[in-house]
Amino acid sequence: MLARMMQVSENVASLTGQAGANRGQFLAHVAANREICREHLLLQLRVSHFPPSEPGQFVQVLCEPNAASDASEAAIAPAYPEVCWEAGTAPPMFHGPDLLGAAPYLRRPFSIAGRRDDTVSGYSEIDLIYRVIGKTTGLMAQLAVGDNISILGPLGHGFSLPQEMTTALLVGGGVGIPPMIYLAEKLRRQKVKALAFIGAQRANLIPLHITGTVGLEPALNVREFAAFDTPTLIATDDGSLGQKGFVTQALQQYCQSKPPNGAVVFCCGPTPMMRATALVAAELHLPCYASLEQPMACGMGTCQSCVIKYRPAGAEDWVYKLTCKDGPVFNTTDILWQ
Ligand SMILES: Cc1cc2nc3c(=O)[nH]c(=O)nc-3n(C[C@H](O)[C@H](O)[C@H](O)COP(=O)(O)OP(=O)(O)OC[C@H]3O[C@@H](n4cnc5c(N)ncnc54)[C@H](O)[C@@H]3O)c2cc1C
Numbered sequence: 001m002l003a004r005m006m007q008v009s010e011n012v013a014s015l016t017g018q019a020g021a022n023r024g025q026f027l028a029h030v031a032a033n034r035e036i037c038r039e040h041l042l043l044q045l046r047v048s049h050f051p052p053s054e055p056g057q058f059v060q061v062l063c064e065p066n067a068a069s070d071a072s073e074a075a076i077a078p079a080y081p082e083v084c085w086e087a088g089t090a091p092p093m094f095h096g097p098d099l100l101g102a103a104p105y106l107r108r109p110f111s112i113a114g115r116r117d118d119t120v121s122g123y124s125e126i127d128l129i130y131r132v133i134g135k136t137t138g139l140m141a142q143l144a145v146g147d148n149i150s151i152l153g154p155l156g157h158g159f160s161l162p163q164e165m166t167t168a169l170l171v172g173g174g175v176g177i178p179p180m181i182y183l184a185e186k187l188r189r190q191k192v193k194a195l196a197f198i199g200a201q202r203a204n205l206i207p208l209h210i211t212g213t214v215g216l217e218p219a220l221n222v223r224e225f226a227a228f229d230t231p232t233l234i235a236t237d238d239g240s241l242g243q244k245g246f247v248t249q250a251l252q253q254y255c256q257s258k259p260p261n262g263a264v265v266f267c268c269g270p271t272p273m274m275r276a277t278a279l280v281a282a283e284l285h286l287p288c289y290a291s292l293e294q295p296m297a298c299g300m301g302t303c304q305s306c307v308i309k310y311r312p313a314g315a316e317d318w319v320y321k322l323t324c325k326d327g328p329v330f331n332t333t334d335i336l337w338q
Pocket residue numbers: 058104108109110111112128129130131132133134135136137138175176178179292293294295296328
């Protein structure tokens with residue numbers, strides 16, 4: 001319901017409710033939607049006047065069945081009947097079938113994996129990399145070039161780069177890899193040395209293009225990271241590519257053999273992976289920032305569905321923080337992992 005209520009006109013410059021944020025709802029034209037590996041696709045969206053964004057920020061995607069191929073706003077209007085509620089009457093009731101229709105009722109969050117801006121035309125190309133696991137991602141997989149979807153963003157607070165950092169260690173697992181590509185691009189622009197640790201269950205679930213031999217040492221063998229001069233070290237749970245084991249073990253072993261003074265760890269992936277990354281970083285006395293992927297509904301601080309327990313250094317007690325609005329990026333020492 002909330003997502004439907006948030007249906008506002010295309011290219012709203014900014015929505016209220018999030019401090020200092022410049023965000024809006026945009027009609028996004030599908031420029032490409034192609035398979036990268038098993039169950040994972042790259043969706044490239046052409047969007048007019050998309051506000052500035054940072055790695056770690058995300059968009060909320062609304063994808064309806066039969067996505068429209070004309071660019072009118074009506075074409076992406078919800079497939080649900082209008083709900084009228086007259087003052088003084090009982091509120092409308094929703095029942096299972098209303099909520100479990102063919103279309104996803106709520107938007108779904110996806111990290112920005114990259115963007116390219118054309119300052120002349122005002123168009124940006126936004127990359128999303130997604131794994132097909134349910135209703136929205138199933139519909140996204142059916143999108144064809146020329147179709148239109150609605151995105152809301154950019155949302156949340158992205159990664160900040162500490163001034164004193166000498167090296168950035170990027171740790172991405174599964175669908176946590178996409179924001180690391182965008183971060184690698186920013187780090188290259190800011191001339192910060194970076195190294196990416198990539199983890200997946202097995203080789204065919206790595207949503208990246210492997211272009212060279214994968215060994216046990218970091219190498220420029222992944223197209224998406226090599227484009228930003230970022231070597232990668234790959235780990236798979238079953239050993240089908242790169243180092244056998246969890247990506248956190250690869251991070252630990254690398255840091256123990258080559259202690260990276262002045263390094264900062266940035267991570268995104270499944271919660272157990274981020275918790276383990278935080279532990280490794282703490283053992284090595286390295287600062288660590290995680291982009292959390294809590295399940296979300298509104299994505300903008302209204303529904304309170306994405307809380308985490310948070311206790312910053314020095315605080316006596318913990319408080320709840322909203323992953324969507326206060327995060328998704330947090331200093332891992334402030335998180336009380338569940
Ligand atoms: C900030 C953020 C960034 C994200 N970035 C990406 C991304 O770049 N690429 C990507 O593929 N996915 C990303 N995700 C996860 C993505 O939002 C979910 O996979 C998506 O909601 C699935 O939608 P669906 O309708 O296809 O599946 P649904 O039908 O909604 O769900 C299918 C199953 O997945 C479970 N599920 C849904 N969301 C999550 C979640 N966040 N964590 C654990 N289980 C979940 C559901 O409980 C259900 O069992 C991100 C999530 C967050 C919060």
